[in-house]
Amino acid sequence: MTLRLLLLIALTPFLGLSQKPLQPLIMKLVSDPQLAQTKWSICAVDLATGDTLAAFQPQTPRVGASITKLISSSAALYVLGPKHTATTEIILEGKMLANGVFDGNLRILGHGDVSLGSKYFCNQGEELDFIDRWVAAVKAKGITSITGDIIADGSTFGAYDCPVGWLKEDMGNYYGTGAYGLNFYDNILKLKFNTTTAGTPLKYTGCYPADIRYNLKIEANAAGISYDNTHVYGTPFNFERTIKGRLPANRTGFEVKASMPDPERLLADLVYAAMQAKGIRVDGGAMSARFNKSLQTPVYESEVIFTEQGRTLEEIVYWTNHQSLNMFAEGNLLQLGAQRYGTGTYENSLRVLDEVLQQWQIGPCRVVDGSGLSRENRMSAGQFVQLLSVQTKETYYSSFYNSLPVAGLSGTLKKVCSGQAAQGKMHAKSGSMRGIRAYSGYVETTEGHQIAFAIIANGFSISSDAMISKMEPFFNGMATFQAQPK
Numbered sequence: 001m002t003l004r005l006l007l008l009i010a011l012t013p014f015l016g017l018s019q020k021p022l023q024p025l026i027m028k029l030v031s032d033p034q035l036a037q038t039k040w041s042i043c044a045v046d047l048a049t050g051d052t053l054a055a056f057q058p059q060t061p062r063v064g065a066s067i068t069k070l071i072s073s074s075a076a077l078y079v080l081g082p083k084h085t086a087t088t089e090i091i092l093e094g095k096m097l098a099n100g101v102f103d104g105n106l107r108i109l110g111h112g113d114v115s116l117g118s119k120y121f122c123n124q125g126e127e128l129d130f131i132d133r134w135v136a137a138v139k140a141k142g143i144t145s146i147t148g149d150i151i152a153d154g155s156t157f158g159a160y161d162c163p164v165g166w167l168k169e170d171m172g173n174y175y176g177t178g179a180y181g182l183n184f185y186d187n188i189l190k191l192k193f194n195t196t197t198a199g200t201p202l203k204y205t206g207c208y209p210a211d212i213r214y215n216l217k218i219e220a221n222a223a224g225i226s227y228d229n230t231h232v233y234g235t236p237f238n239f240e241r242t243i244k245g246r247l248p249a250n251r252t253g254f255e256v257k258a259s260m261p262d263p264e265r266l267l268a269d270l271v272y273a274a275m276q277a278k279g280i281r282v283d284g285g286a287m288s289a290r291f292n293k294s295l296q297t298p299v300y301e302s303e304v305i306f307t308e309q310g311r312t313l314e315e316i317v318y319w320t321n322h323q324s325l326n327m328f329a330e331g332n333l334l335q336l337g338a339q340r341y342g343t344g345t346y347e348n349s350l351r352v353l354d355e356v357l358q359q360w361q362i363g364p365c366r367v368v369d370g371s372g373l374s375r376e377n378r379m380s381a382g383q384f385v386q387l388l389s390v391q392t393k394e395t396y397y398s399s400f401y402n403s404l405p406v407a408g409l410s411g412t413l414k415k416v417c418s419g420q421a422a423q424g425k426m427h428a429k430s431g432s433m434r435g436i437r438a439y440s441g442y443v444e445t446t447e448g449h450q451i452a453f454a455i456i457a458n459g460f461s462i463s464s465d466a467m468i469s470k471m472e473p474f475f476n477g478m479a480t481f482q483a484q485p486k
Contacts (some may be wrong), residue, residue, distance in 0.1 A: 022054035025477045029470060030056050038460040043381040044453035044478060046445075047389060053451065053481065054474070058385075061365060061378035062456040065431030067440040068372030069329045070384065073317045074391055074400055075356045076332040080339055082314035082399040086113035086331075088182070090134050090306040092141070093148075093298045100144035104300045105284070108134075108271060110154040110182030110264070112344050113310035114331035117184040120319045121311050127185055128209065130308055131274045137306035138280060149284035150275065152268035154181020155296045157334055157344035161236055165374030172234035172241055176373065177259035179330035181344065185209060187263045187327055191232075191243075191256045195222035198249045205253070211266050217242040222249035232258040237290075264288045314399045321403040321429055322411040326371035333370030360390045372431055384440045384454035392450070404428055404441050407475065416468060421476040428453075435459050437467045443478040451478050 022044060030040055043058035045051065052058075076084075088111065094104015117127040138146075162171055162178045170176035177187040189211060194203040202220050220230050223246035230245035239261045247254055260266055265288040272286035289295040310316075313332070320328040336356075337348030346369075353367060363386075366378040391400050405411025408423030412430045416439075417423050428441025440454035455474065460467055 020052055020054050022474070022477050022481060025474045026054045026056050029474060032470060034462055034466075035457070035460055035470070039458040041381040041456045042454070043385045044451055045385050045389070046449050046481075046483060047392060047452050048449040049483060051483070053478070054453075055382075057380075058382035059380045061380050061383075062438075062458050063375050063377055063433075063436055064372060064379055064384070064438045064440070064454075064456050065433045065436045066324045066326075066372040067384065067429045067431040067438045067454065067456070068367065068369065068377050068379070069321055069324065070387060070429050070440055071353070071357075071367055071379070072329050072333040072370035073320050073403065074387065074394075075353050076313055076335055077317060077396040077400055078356055078394065079336050079352065080313055082312060082317075082396045084313040084335070086111045086115075086310040086335065088113055088116055088308040088310070089304050090137055090308070091298070091302050091304050092138075092143075093300040093302045095301065096142075100142050101147065102141075102143045102145065103147045105148035105151050105298075106138065106146055106271075106275075106282075107151045107153055107298065107302070108182065108267065110152075110157070110180070112154075112157050112179070112181055112183070112331055112334055112338055113308070114179055114183050114186075114328050115311040115316055116308065118186050120186075120323075120325075121315070128270070130184075131271055133308070134271060134306055135274050135278045135280065138275070139278065141305060143280060145281040145283070146275070147283045149287045149295075150268050150272045150282060151287045151289055151295050152182055152264045152271070153289035153296060154264045155289050156342070157181030157338060163330070163346060163369035163374050165368055165376035167375075168233055168235060169231055170373060171236065172232035172259055174257035174259060175326050177327050178236055179327050179334055179370075180263060182264045182267055183327065183331065184263055184267055185260075186325075187260045189214065189258050189260050191216070191258050193247055193251070193254045193256065195247050195249050195251045195254060198222050198224045200249075202243070202247055204243075207258075209266060209270060211239075211260070212269070213239040213265070214261065215240050219244045221246055222251075223247070224249060228254075228256055230256055232256070234259070234261065237262050262288065262290070264290050314396075317399060318403045322405055324412050324430070326373050329371035330369060357387075360387060362386055373433075375433070381440075381454035381456055384456075385452045388440065388442065388452035388454075392452075401427060401442065405430070417472050417475050420472060422472070422479040425479040426475055431456075432464055435461070437464060437471070439471065439475075443475070445479060445481045445483075447482050449481070449483060451481065453478060 234241035268286035334344035336352040338344035405413035407426035431438035
C-alpha cells in the first residue's frame with residue numbers, strides 16, 4: 001500500500017483527468033484569477049483503493065504553517081507511545097541539621113512537561129496549585145529553614161532559544177513562547193492595562209504571574225476599537241519587551257497575553273516566595289541553572305521528595321492539534337531528543353525526527369520546528385498524505401485521529417464547512433500565517449471510504465476567510481465522493 005501510494009503520487013502529473021474525479025474542483029481553485037500569484041501543493045488519495053483523486057504539484061515543497069504539528073505529534077506518539085508522561089522532580093540536596101534546618105539546596109528538576117499548570121488541564125484559578133504541593137512536601141520533611149538556594153533546573157533539555165525561522169514579532173506573544181526543560185502556566189504572562197481616550201498611551205498595571213524583572217516599553221495607544229490589536233516584541237531570556245499597536249479605549253484591566261521571557265527563572269522566584277509565605281526561611285536566593293553550569297550538577301547527597309506527574313502524551317497531543325498550541329508542539333518534538341539522547345535539544349530531537357520520517361518513506365523535506373511557526377519548514381502535500389497513510393496502520397492511530405479538529409464542529413475547524421457536506425466528516429489540522437493557508441487530514445466519504453489529503457497555499461493576497469471559502473468546495477467534494485466501478 002505504501003509503495004503503491006508513493007508511485008501514484010509521483011505519477012500524478014501524467015494521469016488523465018478522468019482518473020482523478022475531484023480534479024475539476026482543484027483546477028477551478030488554482031485557476032481562480034484572484035489567486036493568480038498563489039503557489040500550491042495539493043493531493044488527495046482514497047486510502048481504501050490507493051487511487052489519487054486530485055493533485056496539483058503534489059511533490060512541490062511548501063510552507064505548511066501549523067499542519068507541521070501533524071509531523072511532530074505523530075512522531076512523538078510513535079517514539080514515546082500515547083501513555084508517556086514527563087515529570088518534574090523536587091529534590092533536596094544536602095543534609096538535615098537540628099531544629100528543622102536543612103543545610104543545602106532545593107532543586108526543581110524539569111523533564112520538559114508542558115502540562116504543568118496549564119489551563120488545558122487545570123480549573124481556572126488553580127493553575128499554580130502545584131507550588132503548594134511542593135511546599136507541603138518540604139514541610140512534611142520537618143524543614144523550617146533552608147541554608148542554600150531554590151534552583152530551577154531545566155538544563156537536561158538544553159533548549160536555549162526559539163527555533164530557526166521564528167520572528168521577533170512572534171516570540172514576545174503568547175503563541176510564540178518556546179518550550180524548555182521547565183514549563184508552567186503555558187509559559188504565558190497575562191499583562192494588564194488601563195486605557196483612557198483614543199490616541200493616549202496605554203497604562204501598564206502589572207502581570208500575572210507577577211514577574212518583577214519584566215520591563216515593558218509602551219509604544220501602543222488606545223483606539224476606538226473593541227479588540228486586541230497589539231504585538232509584544234522580545235526574545236527568549238531578555239526581559240526588555242515592547243508592546244506596539246492598539247487596545248480599546250476607556251477600559252480597565254484589559255488583558256493581553258504574552259510569552260514569559262524565562263519560565264525557569266520565574267518559577268524559582270515563585271517557589272522562593274511561596275516558601276517564605278509558608279514559614280520556611282530560605283537563606284540563599286532563587287536561582288536558574290540554565291546559564292550557570294555550576295548549578296546544573298548537585299554537589300551534595302540528594303533525595304527526591306516529590307514527583308509532579310505530567311499528563312499523558314495522548315492528552316497533550318489532543319490539545320496540541322485541537323487548539324493548535326505551539327508550545328505543546330515544540331515540547332512534543334523536544335521529548336524525542338530527551339528520550340533518545342538524554343538531552344532534549346533541537347539538534348538531538350530533529351535528528352530523531354529525520355530517522356522517523358525516513359522509516360515512514362516521507363522523502364527529503366525540511367522540518368525545523370514542531371509547531372510550524374517557522375517559515376523555514378518545507379514539505380509537500382504528497383508527503384503529508386504519505387504521513388497520514390502511515391498513521392492509519394499504527395497502534396496509536398485512534399489517539400492521533402481523535403486529536404484532529406472536526407469540520408463545522410470543533411477546535412480550529414469549527415467554522416470551516418459549517419452546515420455543509422463536509423461537516424462532521426473532515427478531521428484535519430489547519431495551518432495559517434500571513435499569506436499561508438493549509439489543511440491536512442482525513443475525510444470520511446458517504447460510502448465509507450477514507451481520504452487522506454493535504455492542500456497548501458502560499459503567497460496569496462486575499463483574506464484568510466476568503467481563502468477558506470474558496471477551499472470549501474474541495475472539502476465538500478471529498479465528503480460526497482463516490483468511487484466509480486473499475
